[in-house]
Amino acid sequence: MAANISQVFLINDTANETYVDTLGYNQAESIIISAFLVAIIVGTIVGNILVCVAVCLVRKLRRPCNYLLVSLAVSDLCVAILVMPMAMFYEIKGRWIFGDIVCNLWVSFDVLSCTASILNLCMISVDRYYAITKPLEYGVKRTPRRMILWVILVWCFAACISLPPLLIIGNEHSEIEESGERNNEVCLVSQDFGYQLYATMCSFYIPLTVMMVVYYKIFRAARRIVNEEKRAQSHLESHCYLEISVKNGGGPPENKISSQSPSPANPARVNHRSSSASTNTMNCITKDRMLFVHLRFVLRSVDGKS
Known part of the structure; x- marks a missing residue:
């Protein structure tokens, strides 16, 4: 009887150790990380809501050039509301606990909002470049309808990057671990090589290159104007x-x-x-x-x- 009780306690201890190893964090670490991530989420939500409210309420800020700033704030707000909370649980738990359907939606919103945020930054840099190099000509062309069209194009292009895994390719819900066992509690975006190349180039490297070139030209133009x-x-x-x-x-x-x-x-x-x-x-x-x-x-x- 004593031997059986000892075996039961040994099995429970082994299970607890395995759970802690899978979890990756003990209770104290989980509380600290959760508090830190919640503070980041709340700060992101409040800051971006203030940006949207300021542009809507202050008459001087209701300008066509600020439409892209509102679009950027909305994309960051989507990240804070739709992506970051589940990502926090995923990080703390070390496993996906919300099911495959929620996983597909979460991954799609993640790619959509992050891509839209980067593309909004890219379009803001292009808008500033034309405003500095061609102020009179571009000031006439910067109409509310045109800026709204730019915002729609940004979100449509972001949707073209985020929807293929959801509608065609599919996301990853399981993976083979180093021990050779299959883990079915995983939620990852599609690992297809073609899609990874397409998504990383269109949502990061190409916009990054455009922003670097444009801001360098803005610096040269501003320096030339000041010297003149x-x-x-x-x-x-x-x-x-x-x-x-x-x-x-x-x-x-x-x-x-x-x-x-x-x-x-x-x-x-x-x-x-x-x-x-x-x-x-x-x-x-x-x-x-x-x-x-x-x-x-x-x-x-x-x-x-x-």
């Missing part, structure tokens, strides 16, 4: 100084100031020169301010304020 504005400003300042100097009779600034001192013999001439110098100064300041209109328009068009 600095050269133009220095040229205008020197031109205004020479023009005022000639109108005042030439000479250094000290002589110009002394020449403008009141004289009882000819006060009208002094007043005429002073008013002429003031007018020339105002004209130069106006030219100098108008010179920066283009740069301000470019920067505001990027932020949606143009």
Whole structure:
């Protein structure tokens, strides 16, 4: 009888050890990881909801260029609501416990929302590039209908990447472990080589390359605009100084100031020169301010304020 009881306890201990090994985390580690992941999920949900609410409520933010930002926030919100909670349970448990149908939906939402998020970032970079390099021409073409069309194209392309495993190829619900046993509590996206190549290229590597090239061109264009504005400003300042100097009779600034001192013999001439110098100064300041209109328009068009 004692031997049987010992064998029962030994079997239970072995089962518990096997369960802990399969689980991967003990109770304390599971609590800490769960709290950390829940904080990330809640922060992601709250942050993206605030972005959507801000664009909807603030009139200055209801611009066509911010439609892509709202689409990006919606895609990240889908990740936080539809993907991350089940991924947290999958990570903590070490096995899939929700069934094959939920697995297919979860994997499809995962690929769809993540791909849409990356493609939205890519489209935002292209939008900023055209807003900086062609502010006047692109500012007219950036209509709400066109931006909505861009958002629809982003989500349609993301659907073209996420739907083939769900409708045609199928996802992975089991795998062979290192011990040679088959594990039927697995939920993975389709491991087909052709689909993996297609999905990784279209949802990551190609958008990444586009963003790197576009942001490099944005950097070069912005640096060129700043250098041109600095050269133009220095040229205008020197031109205004020479023009005022000639109108005042030439000479250094000290002589110009002394020449403008009141004289009882000819006060009208002094007043005429002073008013002429003031007018020339105002004209130069106006030219100098108008010179920066283009740069301000470019920067505001990027932020949606143009």
